[in-house]
Amino acid sequence: MNHGADVSTRKMILTMLKTKGPLSVSEMTRELGITEMAVRRHLNTLERDNLIASELVRQAMGRPMNQYSLTEHAEDLFPKKYQHLTLDLLEELESALGEDKVNLLFERRKQRLIRRYENRMEGKSLVDRVLELSDIQNANGYMVELERKEDGSFLLNEHNCPISQVANQYNHACSCELEMFKSLLGKEARVERMECLAKGGSKCAYVIQPK
Structure with a gap:
């Protein structure tokens, strides 16, 4: 397992959530160009570390889906002056x-x-x-x-x-x-x-x- 690549991907996910707001797994999958399973694995790690949180969002059509956003703990990872x-x-x-x-x-x-x-x-x-x-x-x-x-x-x-x-x-x-x-x-x-x-x-x- 490439630990460096995993860390880099998680940083990309955090940056995406910071710049684009709450995102679903499918939206992140399209942005990152990796499998949905891989995205979920990274999300599980970030959620375990209390850096992201999920919310079930109802849609006009279809099943409700989870959207992910940054927690206050994650905000500390970004530069503050x-x-x-x-x-x-x-x-x-x-x-x-x-x-x-x-x-x-x-x-x-x-x-x-x-x-x-x-x-x-x-x-x-x-x-x-x-x-x-x-x-x-x-x-x-x-x-x-x-x-x-x-x-x-x-x-x-x-x-x-x-x-x-x-x-x-x-x-x-x-x-x-x-x-x-x-x-x-x-x-x-x-x-x-x-x-x-x-x-x-x-x-x-x-x-x-x-x-």
């Missing part, structure tokens, strides 16, 4: 109202994130809080690697930063992340950032120690 818009808006705000107002936005975002996640920390030990924080950051795209040291401390490495281009220009975003960690982990933890992607590091690295 939100960081450019974000930077443009922040620069406009800074120009009009000053750097303090930009910093205030990051502070308010930090408080909102703390409120969103603090209930997940309630009643948990420091170890479980660290594990929960790792799960939160992973779910948000930070590609976390967590290591527990012999002395009971943790090394939390983030190999990706979804807001890196913003943080490169507005370092207060990084300060707010550190403060969020401290707030969520509680007073029994000492949190120190050892390395930062926005400041030229290869990753964001945090040392978390019990007090």
